[in-house]
Structure formats: structure tokens, C-alpha cells
Amino acid sequence: MNQPLTNKLALVTGSSRGIGAAIAARLAADGASVIVNYAASPQRAAAVVDAIRKDGGAAEAVQADVSTAEGRKALIAASDQAFGGKFDGRLDILVNNAGTVEFGPFLEAKEGAYERHFDLNVRAVMELSHEAAKRMSKVGWGRIINIGSAFGEGVPLPGVAIYVGSKFAVNGFTRALSRELGALGITVNGVQPGPVNTEMSPEDGPHAPLMISRTSVGRFGRVHEIAHAVAFLAHPHAAFVNGENINVDGGWLA
Ligand SMILES: NC(=O)c1ccc[n+]([C@@H]2O[C@H](COP(=O)([O-])OP(=O)(O)OC[C@H]3O[C@@H](n4cnc5c(N)ncnc54)[C@H](O)[C@@H]3O)[C@@H](O)[C@H]2O)c1
Incomplete structure (x- = not known):
């Protein structure tokens, strides 16, 4: 079996369900030892870890609120x-996936909406990237992959004004950080999903018909389709891809 990520430690934030769970499973299938981070659902994180192990992969669940x-x-x-301390001091692949959205008119935004969006969607991305970059620069190899939108x-x-503000920030941060880290052997890229069927964005939700009509493939995406783009960026052969935000959106932004 071709396992390009053997002996790499991957951390996927918010990976007990949805897109994050699919990314964790895919990176593990590609040989990485994966930290399945979750905030509040130990049973679901354990199920993700069990499924990975059943398929012959390596994973451990770690509870931590990354906001x-x-x-x-605590997560670091x-x-x-984890893994008996085998990767102590290292972090080879960071996937900043955990995110939140609160739909609704801007004039009716709930108290704390800015903090909830920006602490998780932006600040966690920046601070975990900072810690990861310190570690990656010591070994001269690393992948930082941010799940934008x-x-x-x-x-x-x-x-979606506040959410959009936070995801535009991620897009810009990804591109700007790539300028600083590229020469150190670290790539920084993003994956920007269109509508993908998860609990955050169910394909039978109220906005679904409008979202589907904006794609050219005429459907919602599947979590493994986002994970595939992440696996591409994590692959050692993707070393010349840097500062890119890949739209995996069924043609939404074409
Ligand atoms: N589903 C879509 O249509 C879609 C579209 C564009 C972008 N995205 C982005 O993809 C990412 C994953 O979205 P999803 O659809 O799988 O959503 P989801 O709500 O199903 O999953 C989000 C995950 O993040 C975790 N999480 C939430 N707060 C956390 C915290 N404080 N600390 C740690 N983990 C936390 C949740 O427990 C969950 O596992 C998000 O960044 C989201 O903005 C999703």
C-alpha cells in the first residue's frame, strides 16, 4: 500500500465528525499518526479513532477547546x-478544521457572536499555526492546511457577514503566512469547501436549494471530497504548492 505520510504526526482540529473526521481518516489511511481533536463529544471521537484503527491506521483522541x-x-x-511520546516536540501536519457559523441577519447577531466566530475560526488557526511552524521549522518540513470556505x-x-469576515481572514492569513514559511520547507495552503453535507450544513436545510443552484455540479459535496484535497496538499509531492486556497465547491466560484 502506498502510504506517503508514514512517520508523520498529523493534528486535525474538530475531527470527531463531519469534514474533520473524514480528513483524519484519510490522513491515517495515507500513513500518518493522527490526533483526533474534539471539544465535547468523547463517544464520537472514540468512534472515529476506532474506525481508523480497524482499518489499520494510528489515531488517538484528545479533548481540547481550541478556541x-x-x-x-493542552492540545499541544x-x-x-500521544503515541507513547514517539513524536514529542514534533507536529508535521496541522489541519485547522474546527469552525463555527451562526446564520442570521447582521442586525440580529447574538451577543458574543464575534468572539465565537473569531476565537475559533481565526485566532485558533493563527495560534496553532504559530506553534506548528516553530516545530516544523526545526525539522525543515511541514504542512499547514487551513479549512476556510x-x-x-x-x-x-x-x-453570513460575521462568518464571511472570519473566513476571508483565514484566506488572507494562509496566503500571507506562506510567504514567510515557504523557504523553511513548510507549505501553508487552504481548502475552501462549498456546501458539504454535514451537521453544520445539511443538504436538506433551508438554504440548500439556493446553494445547490449556485454550483455547476448540481449537488452538495461529500466530506471525503474535501479530505481528498487535504491529502493532496499534505503529500510530500505537493511541496511546490504554497499559498494556495483550493476551492472544492462544485464549481460555485468558477
Ligand atoms: N459543511 C460545509 O458546507 C462547509 C462549507 C465551507 C466551510 N466549512 C468549514 O469546514 C470546517 C468543518 O465544518 P463541518 O461542516 O464539518 O462542521 P461541523 O459542525 O459538522 O464540525 C465542526 C467540528 O468542529 C468541532 N469544534 C467546534 N468547536 C470546537 C472547539 N472550540 N474546539 C475544538 N473543536 C471544535 C465540532 O465539535 C465539530 O467536530 C469548518 O471550518 C467549516 O467552517 C464547511
Whole structure:
């Protein structure tokens, strides 16, 4: 079996379900030892880990709320201990996937909406990237992959202003950081999904028909289709791809 990520430690934030779970499974299938981070659902994280192990992969679940500084610190400390301490001090592949969205008119935004969007969708991405980059620069190899959104480049419907602000920030951060880290052997790229069938964005939700009509393939995406793009970026042969935000959006932004 071709396993290009053997002996790499991968951390996928928010990977107990949805897109993150598919990314964790795919990176493990490609040989990485994967930290399955979750905030609040140990059973679901355990199910993701069990499925990976059943398929012959390596994974460990780590609880941490990455929207807080304490959570991020605890996550990195736990990653050092994981897999018997085999990867202590290393972090080869960071996938910043955890994210949140609150739909609704801007004038009716709920108290704390800015903090909830920006602490998780932006600050966690920046601070975990900082920690990862320190570690990756010591070995001269690394992959930082940020899960943004097609809403990080285009705005097809109202009611998403704060989320869009946060995902545009991720798009810009990804491109800007790639300029600083490329010469160190670290690539920084993003994947920007269009509508993908998850609990965040169910294909039978109220906005689904509008979203489908904006794609050219005429359907919602599947989580493994996002994971495939992440696996491409994580692959050692993708070393010449840097500062790119790949739209996996069924043609939404074409
Ligand atoms: N589904 C879509 O249509 C879509 C489209 C564009 C972008 N995205 C992006 O893809 C990523 C994953 O989305 P999804 O659809 O799988 O969503 P989801 O809500 O199904 O999953 C999000 C995951 O993040 C975890 N999480 C939430 N807060 C956390 C925290 N504080 N700390 C750690 N983990 C936390 C959740 O537990 C969950 O596992 C997000 O960044 C989202 O913005 C999704």
C-alpha cells in the first residue's frame, strides 16, 4: 500500500465528525499518526479513532477547546505524549478544521457572536499555526492546511457577514503566512469547501436549494471530497504548492 505520510504526526482540529473526521481518516489511511481533536463529544471521537484503527491506521483522541489559549496549550501538550511520546516536540501536519457559523441577519447577531466566530475560526488557526511552524521549522518540513470556505472568497447570500469576515481572514492569513514559511520547507495552503453535507450544513436545510443552484455540479459535496484535497496538499509531492486556497465547491466560484 502506498502510504506517503508514514512517520508523520498529523493534528486535525474538530475531527470527531463531519469534514474533520473524514480528513483524519484519510490522513491515517495515507500513513500518518493522527490526533483526533474534539471539544465535547468523547463517544464520537472514540468512534472515529476506532474506525481508523480497524482499518489499520494510528489515531488517538484528545479533548481540547481550541478556541481558548488553555485548550490550545493542552492540545499541544497531549500531542507530545500521544503515541507513547514517539513524536514529542514534533507536529508535521496541522489541519485547522474546527469552525463555527451562526446564520442570521447582521442586525440580529447574538451577543458574543464575534468572539465565537473569531476565537475559533481565526485566532485558533493563527495560534496553532504559530506553534506548528516553530516545530516544523526545526525539522525543515511541514504542512499547514487551513479549512476556510467558499464564503472566504465569494458571498452568494445574505445572513453570513460575521462568518464571511472570519473566513476571508483565514484566506488572507494562509496566503500571507506562506510567504514567510515557504523557504523553511513548510507549505501553508487552504481548502475552501462549498456546501458539504454535514451537521453544520445539511443538504436538506433551508438554504440548500439556493446553494445547490449556485454550483455547476448540481449537488452538495461529500466530506471525503474535501479530505481528498487535504491529502493532496499534505503529500510530500505537493511541496511546490504554497499559498494556495483550493476551492472544492462544485464549481460555485468558477
Ligand atoms: N459543511 C460545509 O458546507 C462547509 C462549507 C465551507 C466551510 N466549512 C468549514 O469546514 C470546517 C468543518 O465544518 P463541518 O461542516 O464539518 O462542521 P461541523 O459542525 O459538522 O464540525 C465542526 C467540528 O468542529 C468541532 N469544534 C467546534 N468547536 C470546537 C472547539 N472550540 N474546539 C475544538 N473543536 C471544535 C465540532 O465539535 C465539530 O467536530 C469548518 O471550518 C467549516 O467552517 C464547511
